Amino acid sequence: MLDLDMGKYAAFVWPAYAVTAVTLIGMVALSLRRSARWRREAERLRGGDERP
Amino acid sequence: MPGDMFSALANPQRFMSFSRWAAPALGAAAAVLMAAGLYLGFTAPEDYQQGDTVRIMFIHVSAAWMGMFAYACLGGASFFGLVFRHSLADAAARACAPLGAAFTALALVTGSLWGRPMWGAWWVWDARLTSVLVLFLFYLGYMALQAAIEDEAKADRASAILSLVGVVNLPIVHWSVVWWNSLHQGESVFTRSGSLMAPVYLWPLGLMAVGYTCLFGSLWLVRTRAEVWRRRARAAAIKAAG
Numbered sequence: 001m002l003d004l005d006m007g008k009y010a011a012f013v014w015p016a017y018a019v020t021a022v023t024l025i026g027m028v029a030l031s032l033r034r035s036a037r038w039r040r041e042a043e044r045l046r047g048g049d050e051r052p
Numbered sequence: 053m054p055g056d057m058f059s060a061l062a063n064p065q066r067f068m069s070f071s072r073w074a075a076p077a078l079g080a081a082a083a084v085l086m087a088a089g090l091y092l093g094f095t096a097p098e099d100y101q102q103g104d105t106v107r108i109m110f111i112h113v114s115a116a117w118m119g120m121f122a123y124a125c126l127g128g129a130s131f132f133g134l135v136f137r138h139s140l141a142d143a144a145a146r147a148c149a150p151l152g153a154a155f156t157a158l159a160l161v162t163g164s165l166w167g168r169p170m171w172g173a174w175w176v177w178d179a180r181l182t183s184v185l186v187l188f189l190f191y192l193g194y195m196a197l198q199a200a201i202e203d204e205a206k207a208d209r210a211s212a213i214l215s216l217v218g219v220v221n222l223p224i225v226h227w228s229v230v231w232w233n234s235l236h237q238g239e240s241v242f243t244r245s246g247s248l249m250a251p252v253y254l255w256p257l258g259l260m261a262v263g264y265t266c267l268f269g270s271l272w273l274v275r276t277r278a279e280v281w282r283r284r285a286r287a288a289a290i291k292a293a294g
Contacts (some may be wrong), residue, residue, distance in 0.1 A: 006104040016165040038281035045288035
């Protein structure tokens, strides 16, 4: 059974999970965006498909 | 053979072929492992001393381990880049630093949020906390040095030397709780007499830690691929201009 009631420690537990979620999602989003951007740029400048 | 695999992946074309499927596979493994770790973490009972704050451990310890592991990877890639002048190793080092810095920052922030209710302080100049802060500063120094030097080859060499100096800090972080009297909890997962932690907490921690490792591996591959494309684009731009 999931226990989501953090009682008197909710003000510490949930911010810790929130900042972790935001950071990890941000890391994934920024890394994917960076990869897509430089792949497009390499394709544009080199004039071909950069896959794999 | 790990040696054969390493030399095969040192070829940028082979690395790009490998990372194309390995990055999403590791990302999927990370999602499954972290979901399972979170489920077990939030079904585990409250700790008799720490109450519900024990649930911060699953994300705090995993982030701290990852901050150190990423720095060891940064040091390894920097060593190969410096000694063998291998451009893929330089690209891997450059791709690794922001990820390691983010995990280390998470360890510091979540540790602070755990420390306040348990110790009564957001921060203490304890050996473990201070050495992790130094680790974070090494990451920032590495990235600042990369950004400050225009010549990329020189930037890679200078930052590689800095990162190798920072490797000295890793054993200090690890053994700080043994060498000095520390407010921070001592070794409890890997001890000579086995884990001191109850399995009900050890399992979610283990799953989260392996999940974080897979996530780091996936993002490291994604960012190294981006760095390879950035260098190809830059070389093409210079060739077109010249």
